[in-house]
Amino acid sequence: MNQLSYNGFEKKENQKIVLKNVLEYEELLRSYYKERINKFHQEAINANSSPFRFYSKENCSILILIVPEDFDYKTQVEFFLLSTPDVRKIEVRLIDYSELQSVDKYSHDHVFIRQEILPQLGYDSTQIMYNNSCEIEPFRNSTAFTKRQFSIKEVDQMHGGGLKQKLKELIRTEINSFQEINQTQNSYFAKDVAKFPFSILDLKPLLDAMNSKDFSYQLDQAMAAYHQNLFLPCAATLGVCLETLCLKICELHELKVKGNETQLGKLRDVLNDAKVTTRRENGRLTIAYQMRNLASHSSPGETLKEDCHFMLAVMNEMAHQHLQPN
Template sequence: MKLTTQEVELFASDFLDYYQSVAQTKYVNLLNTNPESLRLYNKENLKVYRIQVRDDFFPFDDYLFFIYSKNGNFELVELDFTNPSYYIYDTPTFEKEPFELLIENVHDIFEPDIIHEIVLHAYIKAEKFKADQLLSKEALYFRNHVNQPQSYYAKNAAKYAYSEMDLNPIIEKVNDPDFSYQIDQAIAAYDNSLFLPACATLGVCLETVCKLLLIKKGAKVKDSDTTLLDQLGLKLRERKIISYKLNNRIDVCYKVRNLASHTSPGKVVKQDCHFILNTISEIVDTHF
């Protein structure tokens, strides 16, 4: 007997409640320092997809997927993939998994976004206890992730950053090898939770962008000229290249970078990194 939409919503909510309760006890330190590593913890950044499939192609015909989706607000989406058109294949045998049907037919879902898959059947109450296994897996992944040597990330590190830090479009627009290298180093530090060096290096990235923008607008910049961030921002403002508001943001970035040694650097400096990145993004989107 198929579960109703209301039953599925209740189960999904119960599963997340149990996941959160385990996280708050067994993984409280990880939750306090790097909450983004436990991607199921924040319901605001989740969507839930229920898909109906054909049981002559798969072991079961009803699956539930927890998907990382920024601002997804824990919405439940139900999709019917039982039509024969979904099962056309040109390989010797049918080789797809249920999640691949989901990826192929929902344009904004990618495999790394799929956090957890559950088969919906008469015994789903037992499924919630798999939250322990899932948390253990996520914590293990995080430990392996942060223990990687920096050289693992230093080449094109942007692709390893969390989704909120997608920097490839910025790197492509700036198109400068020094800037690309600096961003790679900054995100390598960020991905290893080294927020102080990440913040300092992102300050260098912003200096490079300001210098490149001055050159782009025809200003002569000598190697002997000061590259202090506040002075570069002032030059851009004096030449009316940037707005007063953006100049103030650059000045704040200069002060943030210089005052990055906070009492509780984990959370504070991480947000400072995001502020500098957002400023870089604004400059690049507007002027490059």
């Protein structure tokens, strides 16, 4: 067994120090980001918040990688702030020997992390909004996230200008990317929803779990409507997607579904009666079913958009819970 040196950061107490420091750092970065947005892009974010991925922490996940000294003889910690709309995950992960077998095939060790490690963890490099690293002794820099006496005020004073510049570049990239998407023909996304970069969730795992041409077509159509701000047809089509998902779960559990029971409310009851779904899942399916009655919304535009977000989240959770291999 190959023994790798993590300089004590394989210990949970030291990982907690890193996490605490990174969380403080994230807050500082977001304060810079929001300051810039609120000063120069207030009208834009009020009209459509989708491009501004870092504005809310609920749309941002943190991935902290503890790497062994043997990785590049310099880096101790590599961390990423990732765009994960409507999902907030925080993970500290120790990179072990088995995951480093192909590291020397790459031109740079950080390229290896982006192209090998991130995809293994379900992320894509396009989701990276910000990343940074901390070096081992004797290279350790003044903003080391491994410091027990980490000072966010010190970071602000020493590096604030440079960090603000990086976030300005992030905002520019986000705006330009979103403008490019808006100029893309609707049919482009209707043919392949996984190409849609401002999805509420990463839709590829959902599509892979379903592995259904019918479902893919339905979801493609729903997100093409979403792209055009047509939230009413999007929500209606997402309801059809959810029915298809529930039918597949019924099939996996060999539950008999009559021809008149393919509506979402009936499928919810079938799954609940068979104790396939949890109480929470049943409750969320009930809410999704009630969203079919969209005419009662007092503020259709924004409310319908949030309904779409909710239905996508329910599908993603259901697929992850019931269709992923054990």
